[in-house]
Amino acid sequence: MLANACWLTLAGMHHSQAPRTPEPSGPPAPTAARRSDATRAAILDAARERFATDGYERATIRAIAKDAGIDPSMVMRYYGNKEGLFAAAVSVDLRMPDLGAVPRDDLGRVLVTHFLAQWEENEQLTALLRVGAANRAGAERMQGVFRDQLLPAARTACPDPEQAPARAALATTQLLGLALTRYVLHLPPVAALTRDEIVAWLGPTVQRYMVAPHP
């Protein structure tokens, strides 16, 4: 989950910590529990919330540290720098279902329902969207999510896999537009829609983008 911690530059992780215990062949835990795990988790929680509500620049390390109840220098020790913190705090997993197993006529509804649920239970998605709009590096991170998670799923659903990138991208325009207007801009008429209304309206759109013949 912390695999790609170096995100914009390659300079981060000066204070990276290796696990202490050299595997005494005891329990099968690959990394031992550290005494500071609670603090680390508190930092990540605070960071996720700040990044989601304030965006990258306005989410200061000092504010995140204060939210977590510790000193700003702890953030630096555990995550190297601000970029490392963002990389550690925001590791999006869309939990894409197996689209091959979904009845073809339900694809649109299933996708919209899935994304609505993901977005409302995981504030990392809003954080990533905000930073993606603010930052070139954030935009590249979003491209990575599209490439590594959405595209493979689309390939299993599209009739012609060669069309998968375009079709997945079209669906993404609709789904990200919904997220932007509803969770970031808070456009009143969008925020007022119920989930069922959104699925009823957007489902056919995504359905068409995914499987309808090229217009």
Added chain:
Amino acid sequence: MLANACWLTLAGMHHSQAPRTPEPSGPPAPTAARRSDATRAAILDAARERFATDGYERATIRAIAKDAGIDPSMVMRYYGNKEGLFAAAVSVDLRMPDLGAVPRDDLGRVLVTHFLAQWEENEQLTALLRVGAANRAGAERMQGVFRDQLLPAARTACPDPEQAPARAALATTQLLGLALTRYVLHLPPVAALTRDEIVAWLGPTVQRYMVAPHP
């Protein structure tokens, strides 16, 4: 155009300038030409570009002034503060056509075509989108554009004007999602689409959101 210059706080415009010439009943020009108009325009141009490419926080007054070839203090004198500069630089006019005169079956294609053209010839739209995603005040500004420009246009096009807010909002999710992925995130498969392809794919979507019966 500079009407609502005070944007976030009410503190701006300390150095607001009134026109000097007290209307000598000469030419019908309401405000006389100032010697500094070229500089003012250069500042606004540089500000629009910086806000569009860097977003609000990273677009510094110092960088904008350097781009315009003048001293940062000039920006303060002419536009009060950073918020005043943004308000002056970004005054979006979507130039909405009279949708009542558009054949009902062409509504979707006309709207998508119009937005594509607007977006590609006016970098203020990208600037506003970036700031809207970064900033609560920016988001409110986008809400204002929706309320004052999109909604009135939608009322003349929707069969039932009572449904206009929801229908205009749905169309906005699709159009802003396109702008976000194409002009901000630069998602490769979206950037690769031609304008005609976009119109062919998104036109029916917007058409349905605007006039199709409630699902």
Added chain:
DNA sequence: GTCGTTGGTCAACGCCCGTTGGCAAACATG
């Protein structure tokens, strides 16, 4: 008990930001 390791605080550095006020040149007006 002793001592290395870990968790955590504190004070500060250097930088860049928005912003301010003073001053010099260019201009306009009589």
Added chain:
DNA sequence: CATGTTTGCCAACGGGCGTTGACCAACGAC
């Protein structure tokens, strides 16, 4: 030419930022 206004530059301010390194307390192994 003399005077007031506009245009512009310069140097600085106060503050917040990311970041660093010294220092202390608690813990764990032997």
